Amino acid sequence: xxxxxxxxxxxxxxxxxxxxxxxxxxxxxxxxxxxxxxxxxxxxxxxxxxxxxxxxxxxxxxxxxxxxxxxxxxxxxxxxxxxxxxxxxxxxxxxxxxxxxxxxxxxxxxxxxxxxxxxxxxxxxxxxxxxxxxxxxxxxxxxxxxxxxxxxxxxxxxxxxxxxxxxxxxxxxxxxxxxxxxxxxxxxxxxxxxxxxxxxxxxxxxxxxxxxxxxxxxxxxxxxxxxxxxxxxxxxxxxxxxxxxxxxxxxxxxxxxxxxxxxxxxxxxxxxxxxxxxxxxxxxxxxxxxxxxxxxxxxxxxxxxxxxxxxxxxxxxxxxxxxxxxxxxxxxxxxxxxxxxxxxxxxxxxxxxxxxxxxxxxxxxxxxxxxxxxxxxxxxxxxxxxxxxxxxxxxxxxxxxxxxxxxxxxxxxxxxxxxxxxxxxxxxxxxxxxxxxxxxxxxxxxxxxxxxxxxxxxxxxxxxxxxxxxxxxxxxxxxxxxxxxxxxxxxxxxxxxxxxxxxxxxxxxxxxxxxxxxxxxxxxxxxxxxxxxxxxxx
Amino acid sequence: xxxxxxxxxxxxxxxxxxxxxxxxxxxxxxxxxxxxxxxxxxxxxxxxxxxxxxxxxxxxxxxxxxxxxxxxxxxxxxxxxxxxxxxxxxxxxxxxxxxxxxxxxxxxxxxxxxxxxxxxxxxxxxxxxxxxxxxxxxxxxxxxxxxxxxxxxxxxxxxxxxxxxxxxxxxxxxxxxxxxxxxxxxxxxxxxxxxxxxxx
Numbered sequence: 001x002x003x004x005x006x007x008x009x010x011x012x013x014x015x016x017x018x019x020x021x022x023x024x025x026x027x028x029x030x031x032x033x034x035x036x037x038x039x040x041x042x043x044x045x046x047x048x049x050x051x052x053x054x055x056x057x058x059x060x061x062x063x064x065x066x067x068x069x070x071x072x073x074x075x076x077x078x079x080x081x082x083x084x085x086x087x088x089x090x091x092x093x094x095x096x097x098x099x100x101x102x103x104x105x106x107x108x109x110x111x112x113x114x115x116x117x118x119x120x121x122x123x124x125x126x127x128x129x130x131x132x133x134x135x136x137x138x139x140x141x142x143x144x145x146x147x148x149x150x151x152x153x154x155x156x157x158x159x160x161x162x163x164x165x166x167x168x169x170x171x172x173x174x175x176x177x178x179x180x181x182x183x184x185x186x187x188x189x190x191x192x193x194x195x196x197x198x199x200x201x202x203x204x205x206x207x208x209x210x211x212x213x214x215x216x217x218x219x220x221x222x223x224x225x226x227x228x229x230x231x232x233x234x235x236x237x238x239x240x241x242x243x244x245x246x247x248x249x250x251x252x253x254x255x256x257x258x259x260x261x262x263x264x265x266x267x268x269x270x271x272x273x274x275x276x277x278x279x280x281x282x283x284x285x286x287x288x289x290x291x292x293x294x295x296x297x298x299x300x301x302x303x304x305x306x307x308x309x310x311x312x313x314x315x316x317x318x319x320x321x322x323x324x325x326x327x328x329x330x331x332x333x334x335x336x337x338x339x340x341x342x343x344x345x346x347x348x349x350x351x352x353x354x355x356x357x358x359x360x361x362x363x364x365x366x367x368x369x370x371x372x373x374x375x376x377x378x379x380x381x382x383x384x385x386x387x388x389x390x391x392x393x394x395x396x397x398x399x400x401x402x403x404x405x406x407x408x409x410x411x412x413x414x415x416x417x418x419x420x421x422x423x424x425x426x427x428x429x430x431x432x433x434x435x436x437x438x439x440x441x442x443x444x445x446x447x448x449x450x451x452x453x454x455x456x457x458x459x460x461x462x463x464x465x466x467x468x469x470x471x472x473x474x475x476x477x478x479x480x481x482x483x484x485x486x487x488x489x490x491x492x493x494x495x496x497x498x499x500x501x502x503x504x505x506x507x508x509x510x511x512x513x514x515x516x517x518x519x520x521x522x523x524x525x526x527x528x529x530x531x532x533x534x535x536x537x538x
Numbered sequence: 539x540x541x542x543x544x545x546x547x548x549x550x551x552x553x554x555x556x557x558x559x560x561x562x563x564x565x566x567x568x569x570x571x572x573x574x575x576x577x578x579x580x581x582x583x584x585x586x587x588x589x590x591x592x593x594x595x596x597x598x599x600x601x602x603x604x605x606x607x608x609x610x611x612x613x614x615x616x617x618x619x620x621x622x623x624x625x626x627x628x629x630x631x632x633x634x635x636x637x638x639x640x641x642x643x644x645x646x647x648x649x650x651x652x653x654x655x656x657x658x659x660x661x662x663x664x665x666x667x668x669x670x671x672x673x674x675x676x677x678x679x680x681x682x683x684x685x686x687x688x689x690x691x692x693x694x695x696x697x698x699x700x701x702x703x704x705x706x707x708x709x710x711x712x713x714x715x716x717x718x719x720x721x722x723x724x725x726x727x728x729x730x731x732x733x734x735x736x737x738x
Contacts, residue, residue, distance in 0.1 A: 005571065007581070030583055115583075171580035171595075171606035172567070243606065250605035324609035336611030338636070339628040342660040344652045346622070350555065350590035351647060383588065390649075460583070 003174030008164055009034035011139040011175045012078075012106060015146030017044060020181035022073035022101070023051035025061035027430065028459035029080030030115040031169035032108035036078055037462075048183065054456075056465040057401070057430040058083035062090035065103055069094075069159075070195055072187035074102040074150045081109040081122050086401065086431065088125070094159045095129035096197060096205045100189040102150035103159040110166045111290050112321040115458075117381070117398065119319065121290030126161040126267060130209055132216050133161045133267040134225060135242035139173040141265060145225070147178055152219070156212055165289045167321065168243050217268045225265035228273055233258040236331075237281030239274065239294060240264065244287035250324040251333060269294055278306065285330060286310035289322055349389055357517035358384045360489035360497075361451055362394040365422070367494075368501040369394075372418060378411065380404040380432070382424035383457045383519075395422060402431025405439060405448055412444040418505045419445070425452040425466040433473060439510045440478040447505050448512045450474075451489075453519040461522040474512045483511035490517070545575065545698050546599040548608040550627045552618040554645045555582075555592045559619060561711070562690050563594050568707035569699045570598040580606045589647055591623055598699075617693045619672070619686060620645045621657045628664070638664055639693040639734070641672035641685060668692050668734045675729050684726035691730020695738065701731065 006014060013035045016024065026036040039045045039052045051068075055061035058079040068075035079087060084107045091105060107122035126133035134149055136142040145162055153160040193201045220226055238257065240248045241264045249255035262277045264270070278284060278298075283306050286295040295310035309315040315330040316322065328335050352359050362384075369376060379385060379395035380403065387394040397407055404421040412419035423432045428450050439446055450470055456462040466473075474484050485504060487497045497515070504511040549566065553559040563579055570577050580595040595608045613631050616638045618624030624640035631638065638661065644654055661667055670692050672685040679688065687708070694704055704727055712720045 005567070005577065034583070167580060167606050170583050171578060173578045173603070173606075174576070246604040246606065250609065255604055323607045324605050325611075328609070336609055336632075337629070338611040338613070338631040338633060339664070341629050342625055344622075344656045344660055345625050346648060346650050346652060348554065348589075348591040348623075348648055350588035353556075353588065386588065458588075 003176055005172050006139055006143070006175045007034055007170060007172050008136065008139050008142045008168035009108070009170070010038040011142040012146040012162065012164065013038035013042070014175070014177065015143035016076045016104065016150060017042065017048070017050065018178055018180045019147035019150040020074050020102070020183050021050055021076055021150065022183045023065070023068050024076045024078060025055050025064040025068075026078040027055055027058050027061055027083060028456050028462045029083050029108070030459055031110055031166040032078050032080045032083070032106060033459045033462070034169070035106060054463055054465070058087035059090055062087035062094070062105070065105070066090060066094050066097070069099040069101045069103040070189060072101045072189075073184045074154070076104045076106060076146070076150070078106040079108070080116065081107055081120050082116060082118065082400070083107070084122055084125055091125065092129050093197060095131050095209055096202055097195045098157040098205065098208065099153055099159055100157075100187070100194070101184050102153035104146060104149040104153060104162060105159055106162045106164065108164050108166070108169050109290055112166070114166055117400070119290065121293060122161065122163045123267065123290065123293050126163065127293070129159075130213060131158050131161060132156070132219065133163055135163045135265050135267070136168060137243050137245050137263065137265060138168070139171070139175050141225070142168065143175045143177070145265070148223070151181070152223075156215065156219075158209070158212060163242070165243065165321075213268065217270065220266045220268055220270040221272055223266055226270045226273055227263045228277065229257065229261045229263070231257055231259040231261065234260065234281045235283070237262070237277045237284045239277065239284060239286045241286075241288040241294060244289055244322055244327070247322055247324045247327040248287060251328045251331065264294065269297060274298070283307035283309065285315060287316070287322065287327060287330075292318075350386060351389070352383060352386050353520050355520045356383070357453055357489040357515065357519070358387065358451055359392070360491055360494070361449065361515040362387045362392045364489070364494055364497045364501055365420075365449065366392065366394050367498050368505055369420070376416065376418055377420045377422060378404045378407040379421075380423040380427045382427050384422060384424055384451050401427055402435055405432050405435035405446070408446045408448070409435065409439050409442060409444050412446050413442070417445060418447060420505070421446060421448045423448065423450055424457070425450060425454065425470060426456040426464040428470065429464070429466040429473070433477065436474065436479070436510070436512075437477045444510065445508045446510055447507070448510070450512060450514045452514050452516040454516075455519045455522045457519045457521065461519060461525065470514055479510050479512050483507060483509065484514070485512070486514045486516055488517055489515040544600055546601070547597070547614045547698055548612055549596040549615045549617060549697070550608060550613045550630045551594040551596060552616060552623040552627050553592055553620050554623060554647070555589050557619045557645065558686050559592060559594055561686050562617060562619070563596050565687075565690055565704065565707045565711055566596060566598070566697060566699070568710055569703035572703045572706055573699055575600055576603050578603045578606050591626060593627060615639065615693060615696055617689060619689055621654065621661065621669070622652065625657065625660055636666065637696045638667040639689065639696070640667070640669055641689055642669050643671065643673045643685070668737060670730065670733055672730075675733065676726055679726040679729050680722040684723055687723045687726040688730040691727040692734040694727070694731050695734050
């Protein structure tokens with residue numbers, strides 16, 4: 001059979017398509033974006049009528065997924081790890097309602113924080129919600145788990161989480177397809193109370209979830225994603241979760257590990273398998289990407305049994321991504337080294353692109369803020385967060401999606417004046433609108449800059465839900481029309497824009513300034529496409 | 539498709555976000571698949587793409603590949619489209635056998651960028667390297683935009699794949715862009731390849 005070269009993310013997408021998916025719901029976020037993009041670009045998915053338009057945020061995506069599951073079809077919801085915080089209310093409660101059509105939730109973690117504000121481990125969320133978690137080792141497993149996950153979800157009537165990390169999400173390898181499962185027909189849940197979480201009904205549903213736990217665990221033991229490989233040297237047993245298994249076998253000739261190894265790809269953690277490993281060996285080393293979830297369970301509070309080594313105990317670093325060298329070190333094997341990196345090398349942090357509209361927006365803002373000094377500008381998550389770095393150094397915060405506006409409100413309530421919020425167009429519709437309503441209701445004096453580059457820039461130019469709607473939204477929320485100002489961020493308009501900035505910053509109420517100019521990346525992509533089409537017409 | 543008895547090449551690709559190291563990776567990857575080899579290619583997406591340093595790990599082998607990441611000190615090659623970026627990954631290079639292939643054209647988007655002399659001095663200390671003025675060579679081939687393919691050509695003698703496989707890969711990857719672009723890139727490949735043959 002032919003293998004197709006796919007990113008881990010794309011393998012999840014294709015696995016879900018072949019597994020009978022009817023809709024993917026997501027908000028872009030590195031390293032999860034390519035899952036939805038693959039489905040959007042897939043001709044097959046289009047022919048099958050699979051829904052794939054972006055959602056406004058992860059919570060709306062999650063709830064839409066629950067709605068599709070309610071109506072009996074198979075749905076997948078995708079997000080980056082911190083997106084799951086946004087979706088958490090819906091996610092946690094979806095475990096209580098259970099599913100009708102299969103429901104898979106993909107959370108893509110970013111250990112080492114390549115493109116994120118933290119490295120939280122989504123497995124804790126899966127455990128918290130008490131649902132099965134699948135964690136692929138490689139691209140083929142990513143495909144298999146998405147395919148299997150939709151079926152597993154229907155089998156147990158519960159959502160299933162797939163946890164993937166950056167390295168697998170963004171690494172390509174060959175994947176073999178399975179036979180496509182047809183989509184479900186729409187059908188309502190048999191029990192009309194299933195999705196009503198009124199206390200009396202929720203208690204019943206919750207005890208139903210508790211009752212399923214042992215079945216989840218026995219599926220972990222038998223589904224084939226947790227595998228025991230015996231080894232002759234019983235001085236050590238190794239538990240390798242997800243892609244850490246690759247880093248382990250990379251260190252041995254032909255991948256032959258002398259120690260017994262339990263490879264974990266499905267949770268709840270298979271306690272019988274862990275127990276038989278524990279009984280057979282002198283000590284255990286736990287390899288896991290992210291936080292020491294399995295290690296902590298094994299050690300327990302008192303840590304009285306055999307020695308358990310890992311990220312918590314210190315054989316491996318507590319933070320950051322693992323790699324083959326770190327695993328070699330933990331195994332006491334010689335660690336290969338290359339040349340020393342010469343001191344002449346300088347750091348090269350990411351920067352805003354040449355011609356980026358944000359540069360002009362921030363240069364005017366920096367001038368407007370000169371009389372007040374640093375400490376007044378609350379920002380948000382997107383390309384514009386790079387304005388924290390040299391040479392701009394314009395902003396003073398970046399916490400979570402939407403926090404710019406609400407932090408400005410809180411600081412204004414403490415007496416900070418002026419209090420400025422800077423947020424992108426897509427982040428504004430993702431999580432900024434409710435904060436703006438707070439500002440209007442509380443009647444605080446803040447100035448909100450909604451940097452409108454007409455796209456979700458940082459993740460590669462996806463459609464922004466805010467497109468063409470920002471002024472109407474602000475008006476609808478109650479911002480006075482006279483204080484909604486649209487400017488074009490261009491160097492030649494600097495003085496004109498600065499005057500508007502100063503005026504609105506001086507206004508004692510809620511004002512919104514919308515610097516509007518298209519992202520240079522999407523603009524150049526559009527121009528190239530245009531030229532290409534023109535050439536082909538000739 | 540033909541059978542390699544035993545082959546394994548671990549390649550680090552380095553450059554600056556937007557310089558298109560993934561085109562090089564895709565071309566080598568396509569050539570490797572044409573020869574029926576296994577492949578893993580770890581890429582960089584997201585924030586770090588914006589003008590910052592970027593790297594990709596490309597692994598090709600006649601046997602299944604485990605790790606998506608190459609271990610430090612185990613890379614057979616560092617291929618870079620920028621001289622300072624090539625040195626950023628020398629810790630990954632195998633000291634017994636590793637080759638460093640890089641463009642000599644600096645990409646200066648930071649205030650404290652070192653002098654090109656200092657960079658070349660460090661590169662030329664290595665036992666195995668190819669440094670090439672990729673921009674000038676690309677211009678000679680027809681367009682400065684083929685600088686990537688010049689570097690690929692310069693790396694080609696050390697990768698262990700057939701030269702024809704690279705040609706075939708370029709034809710496949712640039713198929714949509716028309717014959718002129720394909721031929722220009724084939725010329726760039728050849729010029730890079732010849733340069734490396736002469737200067738190794």
